[in-house]
Amino acid sequence: MLQKKICMLGAPAVGKTSLISRYVRQIFSDTYLSTIGVKIDEKDVFTGNQHIKLLIWDLFGTTDPLNLPDSYLRGMAGYILVADGTRSETLEMARNIKSGIDELRGELPFIVAINKHDLDAEWQIAPEDIDTLTGMGWEIVITSAKSGAGVETLFQQLAGKTVELAA
Amino acid sequence: MANRSHPGEIIQGVLRQARIEVTNRNEQDELRKLRDLLLKEEQSELDQLKSQLNSLELSSEELSEILPEAILISNRKNNRLKEALAPSTIEAIRAIIRQDPKYFSDAIYPVMGPAIRKSVLNSLRSMVESINEVLANSLSLRGLQWRWQAMRTGKSFAEVALVNSLLYRVEQVFLIHRETGLLLKNVVAPRIEMEHPEMVSGMLTAIQDFVRDSFGPNTQGTLEKLQVGELNVWIEQGPRAYLAAVIRGNAPHDLRIVLQNTLERIHLDHGHSMKAFSGDATPFEATRQMLASCLLVQTSTPRKKKPYLAWGGLGLIGTLMLGWLGFVGWQNWQWDSYLENLNNAPGLVITRTDTENGKQVLYGLRDPLAPPAASYVGNSGVDPDDIVERLEPYLSFSPQFVTARARQFLNAPESISFSYANGTLFLHGRASNEWLESARDAAAFIPGVSAINEEGMIASESSRMMDLKIEIEKTTIRFSRGRLLLDGQEELVQEIVTKLNGLEQLAKKTGKTTRINILGHSDSIGSERINNNISRQRAEFVQNMLKLRGITSENIVISGLGTQRLSEFAEDNTEANRRVTFEVIIE
Ligand SMILES: Nc1nc2c(ncn2[C@@H]2O[C@H](COP(=O)(O)OP(=O)(O)OP(=O)(O)O)[C@@H](O)[C@H]2O)c(=O)[nH]1
Ligand SMILES: [Mg+2]
Numbered sequence: 001m002l003q004k005k006i007c008m009l010g011a012p013a014v015g016k017t018s019l020i021s022r023y024v025r026q027i028f029s030d031t032y033l034s035t036i037g038v039k040i041d042e043k044d045v046f047t048g049n050q051h052i053k054l055l056i057w058d059l060f061g062t063t064d065p066l067n068l069p070d071s072y073l074r075g076m077a078g079y080i081l082v083a084d085g086t087r088s089e090t091l092e093m094a095r096n097i098k099s100g101i102d103e104l105r106g107e108l109p110f111i112v113a114i115n116k117h118d119l120d121a122e123w124q125i126a127p128e129d130i131d132t133l134t135g136m137g138w139e140i141v142i143t144s145a146k147s148g149a150g151v152e153t154l155f156q157q158l159a160g161k162t163v164e165l166a167a
Numbered sequence: 168m169a170n171r172s173h174p175g176e177i178i179q180g181v182l183r184q185a186r187i188e189v190t191n192r193n194e195q196d197e198l199r200k201l202r203d204l205l206l207k208e209e210q211s212e213l214d215q216l217k218s219q220l221n222s223l224e225l226s227s228e229e230l231s232e233i234l235p236e237a238i239l240i241s242n243r244k245n246n247r248l249k250e251a252l253a254p255s256t257i258e259a260i261r262a263i264i265r266q267d268p269k270y271f272s273d274a275i276y277p278v279m280g281p282a283i284r285k286s287v288l289n290s291l292r293s294m295v296e297s298i299n300e301v302l303a304n305s306l307s308l309r310g311l312q313w314r315w316q317a318m319r320t321g322k323s324f325a326e327v328a329l330v331n332s333l334l335y336r337v338e339q340v341f342l343i344h345r346e347t348g349l350l351l352k353n354v355v356a357p358r359i360e361m362e363h364p365e366m367v368s369g370m371l372t373a374i375q376d377f378v379r380d381s382f383g384p385n386t387q388g389t390l391e392k393l394q395v396g397e398l399n400v401w402i403e404q405g406p407r408a409y410l411a412a413v414i415r416g417n418a419p420h421d422l423r424i425v426l427q428n429t430l431e432r433i434h435l436d437h438g439h440s441m442k443a444f445s446g447d448a449t450p451f452e453a454t455r456q457m458l459a460s461c462l463l464v465q466t467s468t469p470r471k472k473k474p475y476l477a478w479g480g481l482g483l484i485g486t487l488m489l490g491w492l493g494f495v496g497w498q499n500w501q502w503d504s505y506l507e508n509l510n511n512a513p514g515l516v517i518t519r520t521d522t523e524n525g526k527q528v529l530y531g532l533r534d535p536l537a538p539p540a541a542s543y544v545g546n547s548g549v550d551p552d553d554i555v556e557r558l559e560p561y562l563s564f565s566p567q568f569v570t571a572r573a574r575q576f577l578n579a580p581e582s583i584s585f586s587y588a589n590g591t592l593f594l595h596g597r598a599s600n601e602w603l604e605s606a607r608d609a610a611a612f613i614p615g616v617s618a619i620n621e622e623g624m625i626a627s628e629s630s631r632m633m634d635l636k637i638e639i640e641k642t643t644i645r646f647s648r649g650r651l652l653l654d655g656q657e658e659l660v661q662e663i664v665t666k667l668n669g670l671e672q673l674a675k676k677t678g679k680t681t682r683i684n685i686l687g688h689s690d691s692i693g694s695e696r697i698n699n700n701i702s703r704q705r706a707e708f709v710q711n712m713l714k715l716r717g718i719t720s721e722n723i724v725i726s727g728l729g730t731q732r733l734s735e736f737a738e739d740n741t742e743a744n745r746r747v748t749f750e751v752i753i754e
Contacts, residue, residue, distance in 0.1 A: 002446040003349045003365060040369040052446075055349065055369050064637075066630050070595075070623055071372055075347030077446065096637065103629065 001051045004162045005075055009101070010082030011093045012061030015115040018145035019082065020058050023155050028146050035060045038072055045159040052159050063093040065100035073101070077162040078109035080154065085114045085142070086122040091129065109161035111139050113154050118144040235435060335416030336464040338398070341368055342433065342454055344408050344444055348372030351408060351444070351451040354458040371400070371411050405430045406589050407441040412461055422463060429457050502527070505547040512543055514563040526555050533558035534568050564615040573613050577606045582627070592616045595623035597630065600677055628677045635670045636751040639663060646745040650704050660709065663749065664716045670751070671720070682722040684750035685709055690741045691730045703727025709747045 008016040017035050021027045024041045039058045044051065059072055081098060083091040094112060101108065112133065114125055130140055139157065143150035341364065342351040350368040375390045393400050401418070403410040403426040410430045412422070433454050434441070440450040509517050509529075514537025519530040527549075529540055533556070540558065541551040562568070570585035573592055579585070583596040592610055594603075603624060610619045642663055645653040652660075667683065674681045687706030689698040706725040713723070733744055 001448075003347075003448065004446050005347050005349060005369070038373045040366050040373065042363060042366050053365055055365060057369065057373075064633065066625060066633065069373075071348065071375065075344070075349070077347075096633075100633065104625075 001053055002163065003053045003055060004077040004159065005055045005057060006158060006162065007057045007059055007073060007076045007079040008082060009059060009065065009079050009097050010061060011063050011084070011087075011090045014061065014082045014084040014087075014090050015143075015145050016061065016080075016082045017058050019080075019113060019115060019143060019151055019154070020056055022145045022148055022151050024056070026148075028148075043155070045156060047156065047160045047163060050163055052163065054155065054159055056155075063096055065097055065104055073105055076105070076108065078111075078158050080158060081110055081112045083112065083114050085116050085125045086119050088124040088129070091125065091133075109158065109164075111141060111154060111158045111161070113141050113143045113150070115143045115145060117142050117149060118146045239432070335414055335418040335422075337412050337414050337418065337422070337462050339364075339413040340458045340461045341371070341411040341413075342408055342451065342458060343368045343371060343411060344441065345372075345406070347444070347446075349444075349446065349448070351441070351448050352454045352458060354455060354462060356462045356464070368411075371402070375402070401426065403427055403430050404588070405434050406591075407434060407438060410458075410461070418463075422461075425461055425463065429461055432457055501548040505544055505549040508543040508545055508547060509540055512540075513537065513565040514568050515540060515543075515558070516561070523555065526553050528555045528557055530557050531559070532561040534563035534565075535560050536568050536571050537563065562614045569613065569615045573610070573616065576613050577602075577609055579606070583624075587615070590615065590617040591620050592618070593620045593623060597625045597627040600626050600628055626677065628673045632670060632673045632677070632679070632681075632753055635666050635673070636753060639666050639670070639749050639751050642749060644709055644747040645742070646705050646747070648745065650701065650708050652708075657712075660712050661716070664713060664718055667713070667718050667720075674753070680722065680754050681720075682724065682752040682754070683720070684752070685713075685723060685725040686732075686748045686750065687725070687727040688732060688744055688746050688748065689727075689729055690744040691733065692741065695729060699727050699729040701727070702729050705745070705747050 008020060010016050012034060013032060017033070017039070018028060020041055021029075024043050035058055037060060041056045041058065043054050043056065045054055046052070057072060057076070059068060062068065065073065079101065081094045083094045091114065098110070101110075114130070117123070133140055141150045141154045141157065143154055145151065336356065339353060339355045341353045343349070344351050348369045348371075350365045353364045353368075374393065391402050391404075393402070399414045399418070401412045401414060401423065403412075403423070408430070410426050412426055414422075437451060437454065506517065506520070509515055514534035515531065516533075517529055517531040517540070521528045521530070533540065540556050541554050544551050544554075562572075566587040569587040569592065573579070573585050573587075574583075580598055580602065583594060583598050586593045586595070592613065594606070598606075603621065603626065607619065607621075610616050642659055644656050644659055644663075646656075647653055670681055673679075685706045687702035687704070687709075689702040689705075691698070703726065706727055710723060710725050730744070
């Protein structure tokens with residue numbers, strides 16, 4: 001068994017906490033309880049024949065990683081950048097966060113989740129936007145914490161990346 | 168009254184330091200020093216040892232591995248090695264790191280900042296309450312017993328009372344990787360259930376930072392103790408990993424030493440695996456036994472019998488008598504408790520005491536940054552005027568002194584905090600690159616510092632640049648239908664100029680380059696060609712305005728995006744889209 005620490009990063013209210021609670025507990029709630037500080041969850045994942053225990057650090061929403069205490073980011077093996085598909089600026093913020101992390105911790109495995117896909121009437125992200133990002137080498141998963149779509153893939157992929165890198 | 172500090176104790180302390188040096192710095196130097204000491208004092212024994220070693224065909228490299236272990240074992244068995252080393256080690260004391268007699272931070276609940284402060288008060292209050300409770304017993308039978316014991320042993324009554332009420336058990340021990348907060352190994356006492364130890368490890372790690380943040384960067388120490396419901400968690404810090412012991416009840420301070428020793432041993436044996444650790448905890452299975460040795464229990468209150476019962480029988484008269492008898496031992500006891508204060512005082516080493524003309528003379532060492540010995544009288548009752556200090560200056564390598572020296576020496580700004588462990592000076596906080604560079608050079612000259620670690624540093628320039636970038640990118644310059652600025656936009660342009668100038672200065676300092684994209688946009692009325700044109704003209708217009716205000720950088724690129732990026736804030740695709748925005752790229 002390998003333990004891997006990963007972090008959920010993204011602007012406030014994009015659904016970081018909701019994605020985790022969908023993934024770990026199969027629960028979704030419409031109530032918004034903003035995360036203060038950090039909450040840690042764990043989940044066992046299997047990729048290939050490797051057993052990984054993901055320690056998922058759910059951080060408070062911020063657009064600037066410099067706001068986060070050191071130890072929250074220290075030692076993470078990878079991270080998930082969450083954006084809200086109904087607010088395209090949160091995707092811009094994800095870029096900021098990414099460059100902040102690169103500066104603070106160097107390049108690490110990461111995946112972008114564009115969340116709330118169930119709200120298709122309000123969806124603001126054009127396929128071209130996503131193409132631009134994938135063109136930059138970003139890996140993107142469209143998710144909905146509400147319906148559960150994409151959530152499993154999201155964490156599974158990142159888990160895979162963290163061991164790839166270590167191997 | 169002479170020679171109050173038992174040499175054995177001093178040596179034990181010194182040896183512990185020596186071991187830390189050997190353990191953590193892993194420097195052959197220290198081993199050599201130790202070997203030299205052995206050679207000097209115990210030539211014959213050493214010859215014997217040598218021939219034994221030779222017959223076993225041990226290389227010096229093998230010896231270097233065995234020696235620390237041998238010292239450990241010998242220490243555990245008896246005091247002979249300590250005694251043998253005593254004379255020369257005292258001489259060498261200046262050269263050896265003296266460990267911080269860790270100060271306890273108070274019990275803390277891991278909640279929000281204000282709540283934490285409140286709970287510190289609460290736990291202090293309840294501690295005082297429990298002491299009061301004990302004192303309320305002081306006229307009872309038990310109280311008499313304790314008073315008597317206090318008098319005999321020279322300890323304070325409260326101390327004896329607490330020790331006698333002591334009942335504790337270490338229920339779980341965690342070995343946690345410092346860098347990642349991941350669990351290396353945990354052990355639990357029989358019949359204790361443990362859920363999600365991996366998660367608990369992470370939380371303990373996060374809490375430590377949280378506490379540091381809540382109490383501000385000037386909290387020098389690290390979290391050593393926290394209270395979770397009825398359980399206490401003691402944390403013992405090491406360079407690569409820390410131990411967390413979950414304790415029910417009141418554990419004695421000696422437990423701290425057990426934890427320290429265990430952690431040192433683990434660093435000695437597994438330091439390398441800890442450095443290389445990236446999630447696979449199997450190498451740390453081997454620490455089970457060592458960790459299990461920390462699962463200590465004290466199950467019953469020791470009960471003294473007959474003689475004290477007799478005293479108790481005397482009731483009140485007995486108390487009065489004891490009071491009188493006690494007066495004789497009173498001064499002794501005062502002096503003892505004062506010396507104990509000194510023993511625990513960082514930056515002070517008392518090697519010997521003497522009486523001279525009715526005054527107490529202290530011999531030993533004092534770091535110039537440490538307060539004078541007389542200031543430690545506290546409420547021991549000793550009169551500071553009765554104390555004469557004959558203390559030689561020395562440099563203490565206790566973290567608090569090394570860090571205080573570093574602060575002075577490096578002329579550090581308020582925004583920087585320091586910590587220190589095993590020769591490494593850790594810098595945390597924000598400072599200019601300029602300062603950091605000079606600090607890097609100067610740090611080598613601080614006694615006790617062999618390396619600096621700046622992982623906790625944020626160059627204030629970079630973060631300021633980031634802020635400016637974000638501010639500039641948030642700015643929108645609005646236009647009329649044509650190429651004219653709407654009211655109030657000139658001021659915005661002026662602000663952009665100020666910010667760009669600031670950015671440029673910071674870029675120069677940090678050796679980075681900045682590139683600015685000026686992006687023109689248009690509404691969706693009209694043909695695409697016209698829209699592209701007008702949006703480009705808007706961008707040009709802003710570029711010219713910047714030029715006129717002295718922004719002549721070659722790294723400015725303009726483009727007309729037409730309707731490619733309609734504003735998400737615009738309701739009707741018109742006004743709000745007639746605009747110019749900026750992108751800042753920092754490389
Ligand atoms: N419809 C829909 N709502 C979602 C989804 N994910 C999250 N939400 C809602 O968005 C709000 C914010 O969700 P959180 O998970 O608390 O967001 P967060 O990113 O953790 O927020 P912070 O902790 O404050 O940074 C809540 O009201 C959620 O119910 C989703 O996939 N679809
Ligand atoms: Mg949250």
